[in-house]
Amino acid sequence: MMSERDRLQRWRNQIGEELDRVMNFWIEHSHDQESGGFFTCLGQNGERYDDLKYIWLQGRQVWMYCRLYRKVPRFRKQEVLSAAIAGGKFLMDHGRPTAGSLKCAFVVTRDGRAVKIQRTIFSECFFIMAMDELWRTTQEERYKMEAWKTMDQIVHWVREDPSGLGRPELPGAGPVNAMAVPMMLLNLVDQLSEDNEEAARKYEELGTWSVGKILQHIQRDGKAILENVSDDGTELPGCIGRHQNPGHAIEAGWFLLRQAIAQANKTLAQTALEKFVLPPFQTGWDKEYGGLFYFQDVDGYCPTQLEWSMKLWWPHTEALIAFLLGYLETKDSQLLEHFQKVFDYTFSKFSDPEHGEWFGYLNREGKVELSIKGGPFKGCFHVPRCLYMCEEILSKLLNEHNMA
Amino acid sequence: MMSERDRLQRWRNQIGEELDRVMNFWIEHSHDQESGGFFTCLGQNGERYDDLKYIWLQGRQVWMYCRLYRKVPRFRKQEVLSAAIAGGKFLMDHGRPTAGSLKCAFVVTRDGRAVKIQRTIFSECFFIMAMDELWRTTQEERYKMEAWKTMDQIVHWVREDPSGLGRPELPGAGPVNAMAVPMMLLNLVDQLSEDNEEAARKYEELGTWSVGKILQHIQRDGKAILENVSDDGTELPGCIGRHQNPGHAIEAGWFLLRQAIAQANKTLAQTALEKFVLPPFQTGWDKEYGGLFYFQDVDGYCPTQLEWSMKLWWPHTEALIAFLLGYLETKDSQLLEHFQKVFDYTFSKFSDPEHGEWFGYLNREGKVELSIKGGPFKGCFHVPRCLYMCEEILSKLLNEHNMA
Numbered sequence: 001m002m003s004e005r006d007r008l009q010r011w012r013n014q015i016g017e018e019l020d021r022v023m024n025f026w027i028e029h030s031h032d033q034e035s036g037g038f039f040t041c042l043g044q045n046g047e048r049y050d051d052l053k054y055i056w057l058q059g060r061q062v063w064m065y066c067r068l069y070r071k072v073p074r075f076r077k078q079e080v081l082s083a084a085i086a087g088g089k090f091l092m093d094h095g096r097p098t099a100g101s102l103k104c105a106f107v108v109t110r111d112g113r114a115v116k117i118q119r120t121i122f123s124e125c126f127f128i129m130a131m132d133e134l135w136r137t138t139q140e141e142r143y144k145m146e147a148w149k150t151m152d153q154i155v156h157w158v159r160e161d162p163s164g165l166g167r168p169e170l171p172g173a174g175p176v177n178a179m180a181v182p183m184m185l186l187n188l189v190d191q192l193s194e195d196n197e198e199a200a201r202k203y204e205e206l207g208t209w210s211v212g213k214i215l216q217h218i219q220r221d222g223k224a225i226l227e228n229v230s231d232d233g234t235e236l237p238g239c240i241g242r243h244q245n246p247g248h249a250i251e252a253g254w255f256l257l258r259q260a261i262a263q264a265n266k267t268l269a270q271t272a273l274e275k276f277v278l279p280p281f282q283t284g285w286d287k288e289y290g291g292l293f294y295f296q297d298v299d300g301y302c303p304t305q306l307e308w309s310m311k312l313w314w315p316h317t318e319a320l321i322a323f324l325l326g327y328l329e330t331k332d333s334q335l336l337e338h339f340q341k342v343f344d345y346t347f348s349k350f351s352d353p354e355h356g357e358w359f360g361y362l363n364r365e366g367k368v369e370l371s372i373k374g375g376p377f378k379g380c381f382h383v384p385r386c387l388y389m390c391e392e393i394l395s396k397l398l399n400e401h402n403m404a
Numbered sequence: 405m406m407s408e409r410d411r412l413q414r415w416r417n418q419i420g421e422e423l424d425r426v427m428n429f430w431i432e433h434s435h436d437q438e439s440g441g442f443f444t445c446l447g448q449n450g451e452r453y454d455d456l457k458y459i460w461l462q463g464r465q466v467w468m469y470c471r472l473y474r475k476v477p478r479f480r481k482q483e484v485l486s487a488a489i490a491g492g493k494f495l496m497d498h499g500r501p502t503a504g505s506l507k508c509a510f511v512v513t514r515d516g517r518a519v520k521i522q523r524t525i526f527s528e529c530f531f532i533m534a535m536d537e538l539w540r541t542t543q544e545e546r547y548k549m550e551a552w553k554t555m556d557q558i559v560h561w562v563r564e565d566p567s568g569l570g571r572p573e574l575p576g577a578g579p580v581n582a583m584a585v586p587m588m589l590l591n592l593v594d595q596l597s598e599d600n601e602e603a604a605r606k607y608e609e610l611g612t613w614s615v616g617k618i619l620q621h622i623q624r625d626g627k628a629i630l631e632n633v634s635d636d637g638t639e640l641p642g643c644i645g646r647h648q649n650p651g652h653a654i655e656a657g658w659f660l661l662r663q664a665i666a667q668a669n670k671t672l673a674q675t676a677l678e679k680f681v682l683p684p685f686q687t688g689w690d691k692e693y694g695g696l697f698y699f700q701d702v703d704g705y706c707p708t709q710l711e712w713s714m715k716l717w718w719p720h721t722e723a724l725i726a727f728l729l730g731y732l733e734t735k736d737s738q739l740l741e742h743f744q745k746v747f748d749y750t751f752s753k754f755s756d757p758e759h760g761e762w763f764g765y766l767n768r769e770g771k772v773e774l775s776i777k778g779g780p781f782k783g784c785f786h787v788p789r790c791l792y793m794c795e796e797i798l799s800k801l802l803n804e805h806n807m808a
Contacts, residue, residue, distance in 0.1 A: 113576030172517030307710040
């Protein structure tokens with residue numbers, strides 16, 4: 001049997017090589033040298049099938065490039081930095097179509113004209129991630145100002161007055177605590193506070209509030225994570241109340257775990273693993289064909305989303321991060337076995353060693369259903385973020401072995 | 405070999421029995437005796453899994469009940485009429501949440517409080533269908549007034565000023581001729597004009613305009629129907645421009661065919677069959693597993709919609725209507741063979757003889773992927789409309805045989 005050290009080493013090697021192949025795909029195919037920003041509608045071989053630019057994905061790619069440039073020596077290349085800066089310029093020039101408003105578009109044309117604006121905060125969230133990471137990479141203050149200013153705006157929309165988002169108030173639609181919102185805010189607090197005491201102080205209360213709002217999603221006597229609850233943390237009636245998204249719960253788990261580690265909060269770490277990571281993994285894993293279901297109904301009704309039983313790439317990348325981070329924190333070997341299970345499924349089903357990057361959408365049985373590598377919701381983000389984070393955690397674990 | 409007469413007779417019997425089973429499902433499970441209107445979130449056995457009421461489906465069910473009550477003697481029952489009237493009352497009491505506006509909600513709570521409003525005209529279209537059919541069934545003028553008043557409003561939104569729909573104008577989103585809009589308008593002209601000279605005169609120009617806007621979707625030298633074109637009928641760039649929905653094109657085909665038959669317009673009938681029905685059927689039919697794909701890309705790129713390869717019930721019901729109506733008009737026996745092919749696929753895969761109604765969502769291979777019988781977009785409409793229309797057409801064809 002392989003020693004744990006060898007096992008960690010082998011994973012780190014495989015993951016590092018995969019990260020290189022994945023990033024090569026984006027560097028080769030996605031840069032728009034003409035209008036700036038990134039193409040993300042790319043087919044299996046990297047061929048472009050649409051010019052539209054999705055702002056979530058523009059922000060995420062800028063973030064990813066900067067993060068790799070800043071943290072992983074082999075990506076500290078001018079090509080990576082220049083593309084990130086060009087992406088940041090595209091975001092600042094075209095991300096916000098309405099004069100006098102910080103509201104970002106959801107999608108723009110190749111040259112930056114707004115096509116659609118969502119009445120949510122997510123485009124703005126990824127705009128902030130891009131700007132904060134650009135500031136850390138270039139040390140130019142203007143990026144930080146953009147990030148902080150936009151952060152203040154979305155916190156205002158979420159916690160004080162949502163009217164600026166443009167959603168009508170309707171008598172049948174009470175306020176909903178959708179887990180994505182406090183998750184994104186917690187993730188942004190994590191991002192903005194890195195090695196920055198001023199930000200850490202400024203956003204400490206927001207972090208605590210976000211954790212509280214995420215914990216409200218623990219329902220059914222602690223046995224289930226529900227995506228949508230009422231504003232005071234009770235279960236909502238109907239499909240919306242019973243809706244589960246295992247990958248999202250697991251992602252929330254590692255967001256909470258990072259917060260717990262930063263604060264040396266053992267109780268929160270335990271909650272993250274025992275409530276957000278493990279039960280959604282157990283109930284969300286398809287016993288018949290493997291892989292995590294996209295959506296489930298906590299009472300076992302059939303979900304109404306047509307794609308409910310598909311296997312998407314990102315729930316699996318989030319599970320890889322969650323199990324490895326959980327192991328780093330707890331050294332519970334069960335977590336490594338779960339990691340192995342997801343790793344084997346993922347690398348055999350999603351990865352495309354021939355052309356790079358991963359397929360994103362398998363059918364329930366695990367067959368590639370959409371051959372695209374990028375699209376309106378898939379860009380240079382979940383796969384490289386996962387690989388970069390796993391490589392970093394594995395390196396820490398290997399260092400611990402070397403020190404022992 | 406079976407004679408054509410026997411073949412038609414056998415289809416009519418099977419279809420008539422299926423219509424009874426389907427309507428029994430809705431009559432047994434969907435009536436809300438407490439708040440009025442219809443439940444449509446119903447599982448395989450008719451069990452209710454949500455209370456929400458989708459206005460498209462409320463309007464469609466009222467229309468279906470009235471139409472059957474009015475046209476098919478075995479459905480001329482007090483129970484059917486009372487449920488339709490109660491559904492109409494629910495629509496009038498709760499369908500329009502905004503004081504002073506004819507804008508309908510998309511979905512309301514069980515007791516009628518608005519949950520969501522779409523920035524399109526479709527809820528209003530099904531509201532009009534319900535009201536016009538209620539007027540024809542009950543002879544109460546107030547229904548007709550509601551229908552005509554709402555019709556004037558949506559025509560204004562479509563042809564003069566869309567600002568009342570609440571969609572922002574964005575520089576990257578030029579006006580699009582989405583085929584659904586002129587299709588719905590043509591369908592409404594057909595509905596409102598039945599045996600009514602005043603309406604026929606009032607809406608004649610709108611019918612002609614709608615036909616023209618639908619014909620703009622013939623693209624690629626007449627070889628393809630594209631769902632979205634520019635306002636002046638040219639192809640749009642990117643995924644939106646290449647998007648195809650075979651079932652929708654086929655449905656447009658029979659809408660056009662009805663218009664052609666009403667106007668004794670042989671050229672239009674030929675266009676309907678040779679452009680809208682046959683090519684989308686040929687290219688949309690899955691050669692490997694059978695059934696019509698939900699979405700396609702005219703250039704063969706992979707669509708970005710996760711459900712693109714699924715087999716939905718309604719493209720198949722529309723194909724059944726189109727082939728039978730086409731045969732009634734042309735007596736081209738090839739159309740009967742196509743009807744047979746779709747009939748066999750449909751009755752073996754979608755129909756649920758045990759509990760009634762049809763499954764709505766199969767995976768590409770033809771396995772039931774969602775076990776629901778009704779949901780946010782599936783109610784008492786496409787299946788019974790198809791069965792009722794096919795029964796009626798088959799009866800006409802059998803009468804012709806008897807006369808011959």
